[in-house]
Amino acid sequence: MKLSEQLVVDSSSDKFIVGSRKFNSRLLVGTGKYKDFKETKDAISESGAEIVTIAIRRTNIGQNLDEPSLIDFIPPSDFTYLPNTAGCFNAEDSIRTLRLARELLDGHNLVKLEVLGDKETLYPNVIETIEAAKVLVKDGFEVMVYTSDDPIVAKMLEDIGCVAIMPLASLIGSGMGILNPWNLEIIIKNSSVPVIVDAGVGTASDASIAMELGCDGVLMNTAIAEAKNPIMMARAMRKAVEAGREAYLAGRMNKKLYQADPSSPLSGLIK
Amino acid sequence: MKIWVNGEIKIFDENLTVYNLVEEIGVLNKKFAVECNGEIIPKSNLQDTLVKEGDKFEIVGAVGGG
Numbered sequence: 001m002k003l004s005e006q007l008v009v010d011s012s013s014d015k016f017i018v019g020s021r022k023f024n025s026r027l028l029v030g031t032g033k034y035k036d037f038k039e040t041k042d043a044i045s046e047s048g049a050e051i052v053t054i055a056i057r058r059t060n061i062g063q064n065l066d067e068p069s070l071i072d073f074i075p076p077s078d079f080t081y082l083p084n085t086a087g088c089f090n091a092e093d094s095i096r097t098l099r100l101a102r103e104l105l106d107g108h109n110l111v112k113l114e115v116l117g118d119k120e121t122l123y124p125n126v127i128e129t130i131e132a133a134k135v136l137v138k139d140g141f142e143v144m145v146y147t148s149d150d151p152i153v154a155k156m157l158e159d160i161g162c163v164a165i166m167p168l169a170s171l172i173g174s175g176m177g178i179l180n181p182w183n184l185e186i187i188i189k190n191s192s193v194p195v196i197v198d199a200g201v202g203t204a205s206d207a208s209i210a211m212e213l214g215c216d217g218v219l220m221n222t223a224i225a226e227a228k229n230p231i232m233m234a235r236a237m238r239k240a241v242e243a244g245r246e247a248y249l250a251g252r253m254n255k256k257l258y259q260a261d262p263s264s265p266l267s268g269l270i271k
Numbered sequence: 272m273k274i275w276v277n278g279e280i281k282i283f284d285e286n287l288t289v290y291n292l293v294e295e296i297g298v299l300n301k302k303f304a305v306e307c308n309g310e311i312i313p314k315s316n317l318q319d320t321l322v323k324e325g326d327k328f329e330i331v332g333a334v335g336g337g
Binding site: 030031032033034037040053054055056057058059061069070071076081083084086096099100101103104105106172173220221222225 | 276277278279281296297298301302303304305306309311313314329330331332333334335336337
């Protein structure tokens with residue numbers, strides 16, 4: 001039975017399962033680009049997200065040791081960290097980064113693989129992504145993978161054993177919204193693991209559209225962090241993802257092209 | 272002895288363990304991971320691993336990212 005055919009009376013029973021983990025929120029958020037850690041914390045808290053992406057970078061050596069860190073504001077006890085490989089342009093660097101992340105997070109194995117193709121577009125290099133995914137899955141990682149909206153590549157990544165397929169809606173940080181809903185629909189239809197739109201969402205309606213298409217979740221950073229009021233946008237995104245999910249589950253009415261259908265009875269009109 | 276830490280040259284006395292190095296760098300009580308010459312050194316081995324002349328260390332932490 002399709003999900004949309006089930007009677008979902010209580011949306012709290014609608015769990016989001018990724019690999020071996022279960023979540024309530026279908027909104028995943030990044031922790032970059034905020035004004036400060038306080039704003040990061042407030043926005044993420046308002047978004048209701050349970051999965052947050054982080055990046056792995058060299059630590060400062062001997063300078064500002066007492067400087068607060070992201071971890072003080074977004075404690076790993078309260079969130080599921082999703083370490084990413086942002087900035088990696090080949091399989092080797094991304095594998096190395098995620099192995100360091102696993103050591104850093106005491107064996108945590110849920111990761112976001114993204115291998116970028118060039119610095120201009122940040123478009124994924126799917127050849128290197130596939131190579132890295134093979135190694136990481138074999139090495140025991142649960143890999144959520146950023147990719148293009150190519151349905152064939154998405155299927156290949158699923159077959160390798162990735163736990164979530166994360167096609168772009170449009171270029172990272174562009175806010176251009178969903179450029180190819182048709183491809184996303186093909187990917188969703190063919191996938192037996194969660195499909196999460198990652199990158200390109202600009203505003204709340206983009207997130208709703210992704211969820212209405214049948215995506216299992218949406219991952220975003222810039223759309224919230226670069227809003228004039230990030231806290232309010234975080235709240236809007238929470239609602240948008242929930243609304244889109246419920247609309248998908250509720251099953252939308254059929255479109256009747258060029259044909260009106262009155263909602264009030266035509267009979268019994270006063271004469 | 273001369274070693275590299277996150278791309279910077281550092282001078283230390285001999286008989287330094289990786290644990291001592293991390294302590295010296297000041298990240299011991301933070302979340303970190305250490306790689307030496309491309310190999311991860313598990314936290315459980317930090318005290319048993321000696322730093323050698325010319326070693327190249329990468330010491331990483333978590334930062335905000337999307």
